[in-house]
Amino acid sequence: MFKGDLLKKRQIKEFLALFSGRFVLIFINTLAFLIFCGLLLKAKPILHAISISDLLFSSSWHPMKSEFGLFVFIISTLEVTMLAMVIAIPVCLLAAIYLSEYAGRCFREFARLIIDILAGIPSVVYGLCGVLVIVPFVRAIGDFAGISTTGYSLLSGGLVLAVMVIPFIISISVEVLRMVPQPIRECALALGATKWETIKYVVLKKARRGLLAAVVLGVARAFGETMAVLMVVGNVAQLPSSIFDPAYPLPALIANNYGEVMSIPLYDAALMSAALILMFIVAIFSLTAHYTLSRIGETIER
Amino acid sequence: MSHIKIERLNVSYGNHQVFKNINLDIPDRQIVAIIGPSGCGKTTLLKSMNRLLDLNEDVSTTGDILVDGVSIYNAGMDVTQLRKKIGFLPQHPYPLPMSVFDNVAFGPRIHGLTDFSPADRDGHHLASKTDRSASVEHYLRLAGLWEEVKDRLHEPAAKLSIGQQQRLALARVLSIEPEVILADEPTSALDPVSAKLVEEQFKLLKKNYTIIIVTHILRQARRLADYIVFMYMGDLIEHKPAAEFFGNPQDEKTKAYISGEIS
């Protein structure tokens, strides 16, 4: 019977689809696992040579003398990311609120265009502009405040990262805010609240989860950035005592030194362990983010 | 003609019981109206019949629904065939993201119908794939939409007015050649003119299809229904032919609902 044949064909297609779906997902997870394992294997030698606490917490980085303390780099990485977020979050939040709640449709679309363009700019271009504009800018601030700095500093890195991250956070935040249903705002306004109070007490509350997701995304992007920061942050292996001091984040460490790796024993293992630490930090952060998000979420997941 | 019988059906979402102990024998080739106040499980009951409820998470069902004597919850039951036999018209028409033509042609394409379809209502066989346009026209006419869209067949369906979209949804349902049509508040989102058009179509269609409508508009039930099923807060209160139901209500709640005391 023809009908029966067709039905069988459809059922086979469905089965194949389900099967390849599972397969593809297992493939992806395996890939991730392989990356992790690959790094681990290459990093192992150094874990045999020095203890974990030395690797992580010692500030002495002297590859020639086989001293591989990554503390300075870890702290630099965390500091530059945090600085970028401190700068970016208020700007993004305010801009997103304006675009979503106060701006007219035309302006919003125009702003969206600008922001999308910003999001598409490759990181080296940011780095380039960072070198040309932000570094002198920071130097000028330093001169003004009586602090001596070359401009290649934590602050420069933070600023560049902030600019890179802002488009992502804003565009998601605006979408999230727009998704808050209009009736909710009308309710608050009908009770006599001003627009701002409506936003402050009602809209933001409703959008909390999405806004948090936007920030998380921004942090992920900031963290994953190597080049632009490398070009402006100074790359000096010392713990920065102020934001005007140079810093040396882990990605920059790896990128700068991979060439010389061959001559010094254990150097490559040390750099691999740096890479591993980076993945680890990202993993912890993502886990926390996922966990927090699912707790805040009143999910009407359908 | 597919005959639907519901036995001791209970459905819950998680811990919340939507309705319990529904026993119904749906009469064929009539318009059956499931009525009652909002939120008492009418739509859930409807969606159980073609297992559209399976798509929701957290749903647990006990009891049985028999179609032509076979339980729809059987392991061997192919849900796609069940849904072909029992079509569904939603409250808010969601046109598929395609042209008007493709919306109506979608069902037949999936089920391979225009190659091997049964004779249409006038006894003509649809000859081959190239006659797909003929069949699309046929269903659009059945839904009372042909005249309005015949020049716009390849425009996006999303551009139609909501009344047209609902009739398009009707054409879509008809195109899979079901034997039963489930309609969930089919006119509640429509303006009065479109609503009337849809109701007229139902009256014409009942000659050949069993139509089960969920509605919260009592007057609509009066206008259309041959058989009434009255539900209140998850219980089946009364069900009988419409004339008896309105003429001689037995239960207190029924009387209260008909008279408008509860709504």
Next chain:
Amino acid sequence: MKSRKLEENIFKFLMAVSLFLVFLALAGIVLVVAMKGLSSLNLSMITQTPKGGYYLGKEGGIANAIIGSLYLIAGATILSLIVSLPVALALQKDYLSRRFADFTRLVLDILWGTPSIVYGAFGFVIMVYFGLRASLLGGIIVLTLLMIPIMSRAMDEAIRLVPFELKEMSYALGTTKIETTLAVVLRQAFPGLCTAVILAFGRGIGDAASILFTAGYTDEIPRSLLDPVASLPLAVFFQAGTPVPEVQARAFAAALILLFIVMIINIIARILGWRFSKNIVR
């Protein structure tokens, strides 16, 4: 009442300032790159490969980098698409248990957040292991790894936005899951899918860290997958680091070209997305 109004006005002012800063940033970048880059931009830049002494300020161009980048990104985008689309589709509730899907999403998010240098390092390790040298193939593979998490997650989000009722409507007609997915979900999500590709594209074409060790750099245009390949981001990076002012200015020209390519692709993909969307907005 006055203080309420005052508070509102303060914040409105702050908002305006924030927006202004954002626009300033964009304007600043575009202007700087344009001004500095245009002066060194000429036809030979685009059409010629570097001749001897190019890096000291003599003649030649960066055609090697332009073509190299295009080769790299084309290969990586195609490979990423092949993997990402099935992944994004498979993550949907229709197909998978919640827990597996959430777990995979977590893994993808971790991969997304991983700095590109890690991919570069990993790629390098693999290449050394297999005895490969820095080449077009190596660069493509690493870029693909970099782009997959972005593309698949963004596609995943776009597909999740398809309204449940729409899918319900399709299932009510008696379709199988794959039929609904292909005929309805993909169509409805198409613009979002295009955005996902653009996003990944932007990341891939502009990334230097991952291809630093894996794609190599050369003055020539690669003739096979195993040849080393130049790329625009690296061209920018290397030239920016030289002390020669003419070469530094050329870095800006390279950056300008890069920006230009990104913008063109952006526009094309948007138009494509818009063209193919006869769908419902709700």
